[in-house]
Structures are given as C-alpha cells and as structure tokens.
Amino acid sequence: xxxxxxxxxxxxxxxxxxxxxxxxxxxxxxxxxxxxxxxxxxxxxxxxxxxxxxxxxxxxxxxxxxxxxxxxxxxxxxxxxxxxxxxxxxxxxxxxxxxxxxxxxxxxxxxxxxxxxxxxxxxxxxxxxxxxxxxxxxxxxxxxxxxxxxxxxxxxxxxxxxxxxxxxxxxxxxxxxxxxxxxxxxxxxxxxxxxxxxxxxxxxxxxxxxxxxxxxxxxxxxxxxxxxxxxxxxxxxxxxxxxxxxxx
Amino acid sequence: xxxxxxxxxxxxxxxxxxxxxxxxxxxxxxxxxxxxxxxxxxxxxxxxxxxxxxxxxxxxxxxxxxxxxxxxxxxxxxxxxxxxxxxxxxxxxxxxxxxxxxxxxxxxxxxxxxxxxxxxxxxxxxxxxxxxxxxxxxxxxxxxxxxxxxxxxxxxxxxxxxxxxxxxxxxxxxxxxxxxxxxxxxxxxxxxxxxxxxxxxxxxxxxxxxxxxxxxxxxxxxxxxxxxxxxxxxxxxxxxxxxxxxxxxxxxxxxxxxxxxxxxxxxxxxxxxxxxxxxxxxxxxxxxxxxxxxxxxxxxxxxxxxxxxxxxxxxxxxxxxxxxxxxxxxxxxxxxxxxxxxxxxxxxxxxxxxxxxxxxxxxxxxxxxxxxxxxxxxxxxxxxxxxxxxxxxxxxxxxxxxxxxxxxxxxxxxxxxxxxxxxxxxxxxxxxxxxxxxxxxxxxxxxxxxxxxxxxxxxxxxxxxxxxxxxxxxxxxxxxxxxxxxxxxxxxxxxxxxxxxxxxxxxxxxxxxxxxxxxxxxxxxxxxxxxxxxxxxxxxxxxxxxxxxxxxxxx
Numbered sequence: 045x046x047x048x049x050x051x052x053x054x055x056x057x058x059x060x061x062x063x064x065x066x067x068x069x070x071x072x073x074x075x076x077x078x079x080x081x082x083x084x085x086x087x088x089x090x091x092x093x094x095x096x097x098x099x100x101x102x103x104x105x106x107x108x109x110x111x112x113x114x115x116x117x118x119x120x121x122x123x124x125x126x127x128x129x130x131x132x133x134x135x136x137x138x139x140x141x142x143x144x145x146x147x148x149x150x151x152x153x154x155x156x157x158x159x160x161x162x163x164x165x166x167x168x169x170x171x172x173x174x175x176x177x178x179x180x181x182x183x184x185x186x187x188x189x190x191x192x193x194x195x196x197x198x199x200x201x202x203x204x205x206x207x208x209x210x211x212x213x214x215x216x217x218x219x220x221x222x223x224x225x226x227x228x229x230x231x232x233x234x235x236x237x238x239x240x241x242x243x244x245x246x247x248x249x250x251x252x253x254x255x256x257x258x259x260x261x262x263x264x265x266x267x268x269x270x271x272x273x274x275x276x277x278x279x280x281x282x283x284x285x286x287x288x289x290x291x292x
Numbered sequence: 293x294x295x296x297x298x299x300x301x302x303x304x305x306x307x308x309x310x311x312x313x314x315x316x317x318x319x320x321x322x323x324x325x326x327x328x329x330x331x332x333x334x335x336x337x338x339x340x341x342x343x344x345x346x347x348x349x350x351x352x353x354x355x356x357x358x359x360x361x362x363x364x365x366x367x368x369x370x371x372x373x374x375x376x377x378x379x380x381x382x383x384x385x386x387x388x389x390x391x392x393x394x395x396x397x398x399x400x401x402x403x404x405x406x407x408x409x410x411x412x413x414x415x416x417x418x419x420x421x422x423x424x425x426x427x428x429x430x431x432x433x434x435x436x437x438x439x440x441x442x443x444x445x446x447x448x449x450x451x452x453x454x455x456x457x458x459x460x461x462x463x464x465x466x467x468x469x470x471x472x473x474x475x476x477x478x479x480x481x482x483x484x485x486x487x488x489x490x491x492x493x494x495x496x497x498x499x500x501x502x503x504x505x506x507x508x509x510x511x512x513x514x515x516x517x518x519x520x521x522x523x524x525x526x527x528x529x530x531x532x533x534x535x536x537x538x539x540x541x542x543x544x545x546x547x548x549x550x551x552x553x554x555x556x557x558x559x560x561x562x563x564x565x566x567x568x569x570x571x572x573x574x575x576x577x578x579x580x581x582x583x584x585x586x587x588x589x590x591x592x593x594x595x596x597x598x599x600x601x602x603x604x605x606x607x608x609x610x611x612x613x614x615x616x617x618x619x620x621x622x623x624x625x626x627x628x629x630x631x632x633x634x635x636x637x638x639x640x641x642x643x644x645x646x647x648x649x650x651x652x653x654x655x656x657x658x659x660x661x662x663x664x665x666x667x668x669x670x671x672x673x674x675x676x677x678x679x680x681x682x683x684x685x686x687x688x689x690x691x692x693x694x695x696x697x698x699x700x701x702x703x704x705x706x707x708x709x710x711x712x713x714x715x716x717x718x719x720x721x722x723x724x725x726x727x728x729x730x731x732x733x734x735x736x737x738x739x740x741x742x743x744x745x746x747x748x749x750x751x752x753x754x755x756x757x758x759x760x761x762x763x764x765x766x767x768x769x770x771x772x773x774x775x776x777x778x779x780x781x782x783x784x785x786x787x788x789x790x791x792x793x794x795x796x797x798x799x800x801x802x803x804x805x806x807x808x809x810x811x812x813x814x815x816x817x818x819x820x821x822x823x824x825x826x827x828x829x830x831x832x833x834x835x836x837x838x839x840x841x842x843x844x845x846x847x
Contacts, residue, residue, distance in 0.1 A: 065413075066409075067407065067408035067409035067413065067817070069822060077411040077481050077484075078411075078412070080481050080484060081411065081412055081481045084511055085477060088511050089515070090515075091511075091512055091515035092518055092519050093519070094516065094519075095515075095519035095520055095523075098545075098549070099523070099534055099545060099549075102542065102545060103534070184530070184532060184533070185532060186530075217540065218540040221534065221540050225534075228523075
C-alpha cells in the first residue's frame with residue numbers, strides 16, 4: 045500500500061483488468077496458476093478413482109466368470125449411446141471454450157446449453173439402466189437375486205443372446221461384487237456429472253450476463269478440463285464394465 | 293540490485309509494533325471468518341489445531357492413567373478402546389497432518405517465495421472450513437459415544453464387529469482429508485507459479501522444499517484414503533462386500549488401500565518438520581545448510597520412496613513372503629534420505645557459531661529423538677524382528693518417537709522460531725528453554741520404557757497387562773505427566789507474550805529468509821513491493837552487507 049506511488053517493474057494497479065486478483069502480478073500468472081491448480085486437482089481425482097479401479101482389477105481377476113456374466117446383463121445399446129452422448133458433450137463444451145476465447149457471447153450460451161442438455165441426457169439414460177437393474181433385483185444389498193446366474197435360462201432375453209452357462213453357487217454369489225463395482229464406479233462418475241451440470245447451470249446464467257466473453261476465460265477453460273476428465277473416466281468405465289468378453 | 297525493503301526496517305533496539313499489519317488491518321469476527329489472507333488463515337488454523345491437540349492430549353493422559361495399574365480399573369475396557377482410538381484419530385488427522393503445513397507453512401511459504409499470498413486464497417479458506425467441519429464431526433462422535441476401531445479402521449472389525457460411530461468418524465477423516473488435499477494443492481501451485489523474480493528453485497529455503505515434497509504426498513495419497521473410507525462407509529451401510537471375505541471381497545485389499553495413504557501420511561507429518569529444522573539449525577549456527585542440494589532432493593526422495601513401502605505395515609497380515617521381502621528392502625531405502633538430512637544438519641553445526649535459543653533446543657531434541665525413532669524403525673522394517681515386535685509397545689514407542697519426538701518437537705521449534713514474526717513479540721526465553729528441557733525429559737521418560745515393554749512382549753491396545761510390567765508402566769505414566777507440563781507451559785507463556793512479550797522487531801534472529809526482511813507482524817500483502825531475489829538461500833554475508841547498507845541509509 046505504501047508503495048502505490050512508486051511505479052515499479054510491473055504496471056501500476058490501475059492498469060490491471062478488473063478480474064485480476066490482487067495477489068497476482070499479472071493476468072498470465074493468474075491464468076497459469078489456476079490452470080495448473082486444476083490439473084493438480086484432476087490428478088487427485090485420478091488417484092480417487094484409482095482406488096476403485098484397483099479393487100475392480102483384483103476382483104475381476106479372481107472372479108472372471110462372474111464378471112463376464114454380470115457384464116452380459118448390462119445393456120450395450122444404452123451404454124454405447126451414452127458414450128456417444130458424452131463425447132459429443134465434450135465437443136460442444138470445447139466449442140463453448142472457443143466461443144469464450146473469441147468473445148462470441150451467444151455462441152457460448154448456446155454451446156453451454158447444448159452441453160447441459162447432453163449431460164442431462166446421459167444421466168437420464170443412466171437412470172433407465174439403473175431402473176432395469178432395480179427391476180431385475182440386480183442392485184447389491186437390496187434383495188439381490190442370483191437367479192439369472194444360477195439358472196440363465198430363467199432370463200430368456202439375455203440367454204437368447206449369450207447362451208451363458210449356469211455358474212456354480214459360490215461364483216454366482218460373486219456377481220453381487222460385480223454389480224457393486226458397477227454401481228460404485230458409474231455412481232461416482234454420475235456424481236461428478238451432477239456436480240459438473242450444476243456448475244454448468246451457474247455458468248449459463250453468468251454467460252448470459254456477459255461474463256467469460258470479455259477476455260477472462262479461465263473459469264470456462266478450467267471447467268472444460270474438468271468436463272473432459274469426467275468424460276475420460278467414462279471412456280475407461282465403458283469397456284471395463286460393458287465389454288467384458290461379449291463374444292464368448 | 294537488491295530489494296529496497298530492508299532499508300525500511302525499524303531499528304532492532306527501538307522497534308515498535310507497526311500500526312499497519314495483517315492483524316490490525318481489519319477488525320471484527322467476519323473479517324477473520326471471510327479472510328483470504330494466508331497469515332490470518334494460518335492463525336485460525338493455529339488456534340483450531342491447538343484446541344484439538346489439547347483434546348487429543350487429554351485422551352492420552354487418560355490412557356496413561358489407566359495403564360498405571362495392571363487391572364482395567366479407571367475405565368472399562370470398552371471405554372479404553374474408545375480412548376486410544378479417538379486419541380489416534382484426533383492426533384493424526386486433526387493435529388499432526390495439518391500441524392506444520394497448515395499453520396507455519398501457510399504463514400511463511402508465500403513470504404519465503406516472495407509472493408503476496410498463496411495462489412488460491414479462497415481454496416485456502418475453504419480448507420480451514422473443511423478442517424473445522426471435520427473437527428465438529430469428531431466432537432459430535434465423541435459426544436455421541438465415540439468409536440473403538442483403532443485409528444486404522446481395520447476391516448472386518450470396523451465393518452462387521454463394532455457398533456460404535458464408525459461412519460461419522462469416517463466422514464470426519466474424509467473431510468479432513470480434503471482439507472489437506474487443498475492445502476497441498478495450494479502449496480504446489482504457489483511454489484511453482486508465485487515465486488518472485490530471481491527466486492530460482494535452488495534459492496528456495498529448504499522449508500519450502502520439504503513442504504513441497506509433503507504436498508505431493510497429500511495430493512497423491514489422500515484421495516486414495518478418501519475412496520477407501522467411502523468403501524468402508526458403504527460396507528457398513530449397504531453391505532457391499534468388497535472387503536468382506538464372506539461375499540468374495542478381500543480385507544487385505546482394505547489394508548493395502550489404507551496404508552497406501554497412511555504410510556506416506558507419516559512423511560506428510562515428518563517432512564514439514566524437517567523443513568523447520570533446516571531453517572532453525574542454519575539460523576542458529578550462522579551457516580548455510582551443508583549440502584543444500586542434497587537436503588532439498590532428500591525431501592523429494594523421501595516423498596517418492598514413501599509411496600513404495602506401505603506393505604511393511606502388513607508383514608504379519610498375510611501378504612506373501614516375496615512381497616514382504618521386497619517391501620522390507622524398499623523400507624530400508626527410506627533410511628538413506630533421512631540419514632542425509634541428519635548428517636547434513638550435523639555438518640551444518642560443525643564449526644558454526646551455535647547459540648542455544650529455544651527453537652534450537654527443540655531442534656536438538658528433534659535430531660536425537662527422530663534418529664532413535666528412525667533406527668528403531670529398522671527393527672520393524674526387517675521382517676524377522678518385526679514378527680516379534682509388531683503389535684507390541686515397541687511399535688507404539690517407535691512411532692511416538694518419530695511423531696511426537698520428531699514432529700511435535702519440530703512444530704514447537706517452528707512456533708517459537710516464527711512467533712516474533714507472527715505476533716511481533718518475543719516469547720520469554722528462559723521459561724521457554726526450561727519448557728524445551730522439560731519436554732525432552734518428559735518425553736524420554738514416557739516413551740523409552742515402552743521400547744523395553746515392547747521387547748518384553750507387552751501388546752498394544754489393551755487396558756490391562758500382567759503385573760510384572762507395572763514398574764515400566766509407572767515410569768511411562770510419570771513421564772507423561774512431566775510431558776504434560778512441558779506442553780502446557782508454551783500454551784500459557786505464548787498467550788502471555790501476546791500482550792506482555794518484548795517487542796521483537798523485524799529480524800530478531802538475524803535470519804536470511806525473505807520473511808525476516810519485512811516488518812513483524814507483516815503487512816496483509818506481505819511486501820510493499822514484490823522483492824527481487826539476488827542471493828542464495830542462507831547467505832549470511834548478504835545479510836551482513838544489508839545491515840551495513842541499513843546503517844548508512846538510516847544514518
């Protein structure tokens with residue numbers, strides 16, 4: 045404060061854009077720092093999901109037949125559709141970031157809304173899939189039923205397609221672990237989607253008020269990183285959960 | 293050339309508390325609760341962790357009182373289980389992990405790198421609120437009846453066999469974990485992106501290096517603990533079975549995931565303490581830290597090795613002989629960077645002009661006790677002796693030597709060292725030297741007998757023990773009461789010094805760090821102008837030249 049009058053090596057306070065926080069020396073430093081922080085945060089997310097992936101890999105190695113037949117219960121159509129939806133949403137968000145950088149307000153709002161819609165579609169499809177599991181008593185911990193694995197013929201829809209052999213009772217019991225991992229991993233992913241969608245809603249309102257299109261795009265860019273990261277998690281979840289040995 | 297901040301210093305002998313500083317700038321509760329200033333957040337942290345240290349310490353006192361006699365007579369065995377569990381959880385997650393980084397680190401790191409604040413002030417404040425949320429949840433757990441799983445939450449005990457408040461404790465640790473992730477993340481970003489002109493990596497004070505290494509551990513390790521606790525909570529509520537052998541899960545998987553965080557957590561606790569020792573030893577022997585680069589890289593080496601030794605907590609838990617062998621070897625490797633530090637501090641002392649102010653006394657305590665703690669760790673890292681010693685009082689003594697004898701000594705050393713900078717006032721020197729001595733004596737009385745108890749075979753975590761162990765336990769309890777006095781004294785005289793302490797001036801220790809070249813207490817924005825670093829760290833000749841210049845420009 046005492047040195048305000050002195051014009052130092054850096055530009056005077058009045059030349060700073062309004063969005064530059066007081067403790068940064070320059071806008072570039074501010075962008076660098078927050079961007080780097082976001083990458084670090086994503087690294088912690090990798091470690092967070094890493095625990096689940098570890099559990100998945102170990103249990104899948106131990107109980108491979110149960111995981112195969114559990115996987116056959118997932119609806120590959122919905123899963124593929126959801127993968128497409130999510131990748132498209134990453135594209136629309138990337139377009140949104142581009143619009144923010146090139147200061148196109150209406151473009152930004154449109155792309156954010158599109159991303160929001162696609163995110164909701166993803167969650168909707170996920171909801172349909174969860175409901176299917178609920179109906180078939182494949183939700184672990186809630187009246188879980190092993191009937192489809194002890195006697196595959198009792199589940200004609202799946203049987204028709206895969207002709208699964210009946211699992212021994214102790215192996216059939218392990219399908220509950222598969223479904224737990226399915227719900228834990230996709231659930232944790234969906235939780236991240238919900239957080240992302242909430243932030244999107246906030247951003248849509250701010251973008252309509254003209255934020256992000258006056259040169260300060262850090263927030264949109266960092267959110268983009270988060271969204272793409274959540275997308276990438278799904279890219280790993282999809283083959284691990286849906287595509288275990290579809291042709292056996 | 294150099295910064296001009298130094299010529300603005302008030303003269304040491306006629307020093308006054310500057311009217312404008314970070315404490316006086318704004319008043320009122322809200323100015324503290326909504327602050328973005330790293331020094332104020334550090335102050336909030338200091339008050340809160342002292343409070344939880346006090347609770348954890350009181351629980352420790354009860355534990356030692358119970359162990360005064362062989363029978364379980366002061367408290368019932370169930371209560372005893374809750375006492376040591378909550379002592380562990382509070383001390384590890386609410387005191388040791390945030391102790392040096394969130395208080396001292398928060399306070400000095402931005403100043404050490406020449407920045408006005410941490411890179412993300414709001415995230416910093418959020419981390420304190422998360423910490424408080426965890427603290428409140430802990431207090432709720434205690435009020436509601438406590439938890440008795442041991443601080444390790446070992447399955448299947450924590451998931452199937454106890455009916456205490458595992459879920460709220462798990463949430464408490466989960467939230468505290470995010471608080472430490474955000475602190476670590478903030479430090480890494482600040483150290484990478486906020487250094488002032490001229491502040492190269494190898495001009496950073498070693499305190500910054502060691503906190504950087506600890507931050508890497510926080511950022512990479514803590515999320516794994518978070519997901520593990522989520523799984524424990526789900527196991528208890530829904531019965532998911534990942535850790536339940538009856539459903540095909542694996543209880544050992546829990547231990548792998550838990551120790552993947554909790555072993556590095558040991559280094560999260562000790563590394564920032566080692567940074568304090570580097571600063572203090574250099575300042576009070578008036579010498580550059582011997583082998584600066586080696587000490588800097590040894591911090592990073594400890595952080596990296598720390599990730600590859602976790603299974604040494606599980607030698608008797610049923611891991612294979614081969615992995616026990618590999619993990620035992622890797623464990624021995626950690627001794628190398630730790631020894632580099634100890635030897636380099638010793639060489640820093642060699643031919644230095646040593647003075648024995650309180651921070652230095654605590655540092656000497658650290659070096660001796662940490663060395664003993666580390667050496668006994670070798671007994672536990674060697675698979676053969678570990679089978680005999682694990683789950684006995686030997687292990688209790690070992691980690692208390694490292695955590696209490698090491699980290700707590702370093703914390704107190706650092707608090708005394710930076711107290712003049714923080715408050716602008718000195719602590720009473722003679723009294724605090726006495727406190728350091730009492731702490732050292734009390735500590736050895738408390739924990740040395742436990743090594744002997746452990747080798748004799750007294751198991752940990754029991755409220756009662758065979759009568760032949762009583763003499764050593766009485767020693768230990770007597771030591772704990774001396775130790776209690778040793779901790780109470782600083783709380784009292786430091787509070788006293790807030791009002792009545794001698795005025796410190798900006799650089800009472802004649803130390804070289806950038807934080808000592810500004811007024812005490814510092815301005816809210818730390819530096820009137822961003823400094824330019826034009827000398828190496830611990831350059832006492834530079835400081836002498838600055839002094840000469842100061843005299844000429846004042847005169």
